[in-house]
Amino acid sequence: MFAVYSASKACLCKFIESVNIELEKSGSPNRILNIAPGYIEGTKFFNAHSENDITKNSQLAEEIIEHVLNRDTIFIPEYNEIYKDVLKRYHDDPHKFGLDSYDYKLSSRAVNTNPSISVGYLSGTFDLFHIGHLNLLRRAKEQCDYLIVGVHSSGKWKGKETFISLDERKEIVASCRYVDKVVDSCLEDSDAWDLWHYNKLFVGSDYKNSERFKKYEKILGDKGVEIIYFPYTKTTSSTELRKAIKNANNTLSS
Numbered sequence: 554m555f556a557v558y559s560a561s562k563a564c565l566c567k568f569i570e571s572v573n574i575e576l577e578k579s580g581s582p583n584r585i586l587n588i589a590p591g592y593i594e595g596t597k598f599f600n601a602h603s604e605n606d607i608t609k610n611s612q613l614a615e616e617i618i619e620h621v622l623n624r625d626t627i628f629i630p631e632y633n634e635i636y637k638d639v640l641k642r643y644h645d646d647p648h649k650f651g652l653d654s655y656d657y658k659l660s661s662r663a664v665n666t667n668p669s670i671s672v673g674y675l676s677g678t679f680d681l682f683h684i685g686h687l688n689l690l691r692r693a694k695e696q697c698d699y700l701i702v703g704v705h706s707s708g709k710w711k712g713k714e715t716f717i718s719l720d721e722r723k724e725i726v727a728s729c730r731y732v733d734k735v736v737d738s739c740l741e742d743s744d745a746w747d748l749w750h751y752n753k754l755f756v757g758s759d760y761k762n763s764e765r766f767k768k769y770e771k772i773l774g775d776k777g778v779e780i781i782y783f784p785y786t787k788t789t790s791s792t793e794l795r796k797a798i799k800n801a802n803n804t805l806s807s
Contacts, residue, residue: 555655562589573626586620587627673697674751676738678705679722680715687729692783693755694731701749702726703738743772751778758782 569587576583595609613630620628629636643650673693679686679702694700704723708715715722719737727735739745742754754773760766761782770780 555658558658559651559654569626582624584624584626586617586625588617589627589629593630670699671697671753672749672751673700673753673755674703674742674745674749675700675755676703676705676742676745678708678713678715679726680708680713680717682717682722682725686726687731689755689757689783690726690729690731693781696755696781697753699733700731701734701736701745701751702732703736703742703745705738743769746773746776746778754778754780756780756782758784 566587566589569585573584576585593610593613595606595613597605616630617628642653673696675689675693677686677689690700690702704719704726706719717725723735723737726732736745736749739748742756745751754769756766766780773780
């Protein structure tokens with residue numbers, strides 16, 4: 554995340570400059586004061602474990618107000634003591650400065666080199682969406698930070714017809730608050746890893762010990778993926794809904 558951190562700081566500075574230009578051209582006397590860079594002692598920003606202490610930053614607050622009243626557009630605290638040399642090193646060699654900054658972030662543990670975001674994946678037909686589907690998505694989301702759901706183009710692989718089109722089924726699943734991303738499913742869930750690099754695969758317990766998932770456990774286990782089998786719970790099922798629809802149609806036809 555070092556690139557995002559550095560780019561966002563640079564972007565904010567340029568954004569402030571651009572807004573000030575717009576304010577000036579519009580005839581407004583107002584300007585945005587950009588305070589940069591560094592930590593401010595006496596604030597939680599200086600140390601996440603510290604508390605705000607007005608006795609330590611009251612003088613700095615008065616300086617900031619003074620610069621605001623003077624209509625200055627930038628103020629660098631402790632410029633001569635610290636940041637004059639820092640900015641000189643940046644202007645002399647931006648590339649070396651970047652490398653040194655990255656190393657400093659690593660040594661201070663401010664850069665996370667082992668992201669802890671857990672990405673989950675599951676696939677299904679999601680035809681005739683019902684409470685069982687909702688419970689499945691909810692339980693999956695409870696065990697990951699980002700849930701990707703693959704929707705099958707049809708139910709033929711299970712020998713079942715689908716009543717709702719693929720686009721509509723995808724839109725229904727995408728509207729669920731537990732789902733972060735909806736995609737077209739791959740022929741095999743193991744193939745989906747090549748696209749999404751998930752680290753958790755969710756599936757019903759009825760697939761456990763099947764030849765297909767024994768193969769998945771070997772392939773995905775080598776990639777550090779955990780396969781989580783959800784126990785089957787008796788609830789409304791798509792099969793029951795299909796039977797009810799067909800029975801209703803047969804009754805109407807007769």
